[in-house]
Structure formats: structure tokens, C-alpha cells
Amino acid sequence: MKQDLFESVDKYINDLLVDEDEALIATEISINESKIPPISISPNQGKFLQILAKLCNAKKILEVGTLAGYSTIWLARALPKEGRLVTLEFDPMHAKVAQMNIARAGLDAVVDIRVGKALDTLPQIEKEGIAPFDMIFIDADKTPYTEYFQWALRLSRRGTLIVADNVIREGKVLDPNSTDEMVKGVQRFNKELAKSTSVTATIIQTVGTKEHDGMAIAIVN
Numbered sequence: 001m002k003q004d005l006f007e008s009v010d011k012y013i014n015d016l017l018v019d020e021d022e023a024l025i026a027t028e029i030s031i032n033e034s035k036i037p038p039i040s041i042s043p044n045q046g047k048f049l050q051i052l053a054k055l056c057n058a059k060k061i062l063e064v065g066t067l068a069g070y071s072t073i074w075l076a077r078a079l080p081k082e083g084r085l086v087t088l089e090f091d092p093m094h095a096k097v098a099q100m101n102i103a104r105a106g107l108d109a110v111v112d113i114r115v116g117k118a119l120d121t122l123p124q125i126e127k128e129g130i131a132p133f134d135m136i137f138i139d140a141d142k143t144p145y146t147e148y149f150q151w152a153l154r155l156s157r158r159g160t161l162i163v164a165d166n167v168i169r170e171g172k173v174l175d176p177n178s179t180d181e182m183v184k185g186v187q188r189f190n191k192e193l194a195k196s197t198s199v200t201a202t203i204i205q206t207v208g209t210k211e212h213d214g215m216a217i218a219i220v221n
Helices: 002-017 022-033 043-055 070-076 092-104 118-128 145-154 169-174 181-195
Strands: 060-064 084-089 111-115 135-138 161-165 199-206 213-220
Touching: 002 043, 022 070, 022 092, 043 070, 043 135, 043 161, 060 070, 060 118, 060 145, 070 084, 070 092, 070 135, 084 092, 084 118, 092 111, 111 118, 118 145, 135 145, 145 161, 145 181, 169 181, 181 199, 181 213
Parallel strands: 060 084, 060 135, 084 111, 135 161
Antiparallel strands: 161 213, 199 213
16 A cells, blocks of 8 residues: 555656656667566656766766666756766666667766776776766676776765665665665665765665665765
8 A cells, every 4th residue: 555655656757747748758769679687777766866966966867777777867967068977887788778768868968987897996996087976876786886887986076976776676775684785785874875975975765666675865065
């Protein structure tokens, strides 16, 4: 019953305030057609990320986990004309679909998709001197979330906004005996976030079409 309510409220918010255009809708369709896991952020979460990017006046954004490019489009649309978004995707097929979706949205000149294991790609980005980024969004495989966070700090500056999705896992993070690798990954990340003196951070619980989860939000000190 509560999930029905959460989804109804999500729809209410989306109908009022979230404008999903043809490019975003086509991206969602491409996920189903390409048999990509339907784990993108919700439309309202996309709008939330876009607002966060505007609030921090982001000109350079790093995204860890592209999937089909849905969140990428929301974030890239927050950038100024000279802005740049670098997004990392492990699966070549996902990256191919994302490239198509990003081009359809007219953002291919802004978005740079890097294909490969993120923990291999992140050192390359550091060597290229692209950093620091103004905003970093982490939404990829959960086991190395702590390492992604550590890399985010290396590629940041004072004031950089770091956001990490899926850190509550329907409340499963409360179970210290969980054997779920995704849960264990975010438990480790949450502890690392809590003890880090490099950021001021909190976690916001989220509910809606994506059920019960949470986003960690941190500002680099």
C-alpha cells in the first residue's frame, strides 16, 4: 500500500514539475528495447540532480556509471555552453546505447563517454589533468563505492559536490550480517563517508518509483 502511495506522489511531482521531453522518454524506451537493467534514476531524481548541478554552478561534471545515459542527460543540461561532462561506463553495449541517446539529446559535444573499468579509467583522467570537477555523481557497481569516493576526493576541489546513489538499499544497510555484496559495499562506503574529515556530508532517504533508497550528499571541505 505504501509503495502505491509513494509512486502516486512521484507521479504527482513529475506531472507538476518534471518536464520529460522526447529525448528523455526515448532514453527510457531504449533501456527496455536494449534489455539494459531498468535501474536508472527516476525523473524526479534526475531533476533533483540537475538542480544540484546548477546550485553548485557546475562547469565540469564527472559521472561514474552511465548506463543508458538517462542521468547523464539531466546533468549535462545543467551545464553552460562551455561545460563538459565525463561519464564512465564499464559495459560497451550500454555505452553504445548511451551515446545514441546523448546524441539524440544534442549533447554529444558536451558529453565524453569513457568505456572500461572505472578504477582503471579514473587514474587516466587524473593524468589528463581534467580535474578538478565541480560535481561528481557516483551511481555504479556498489562493491567499490568506497574506492570511487576516494577517487572523487582526489579529483575534487574545495566546494566540489559529491553525490552517491543507492546507499540505503531498502533499509538493508541496517543489517550488520548482510551477505549481499551490494549492501556490504554501501555499508563500507557509508562508514568511510562518516569518518572522512575531507567532506561535510549527509544521507537523504528517497522513496518513489525506485522504492526505498537514499542518496549521500557531500561537499568537499
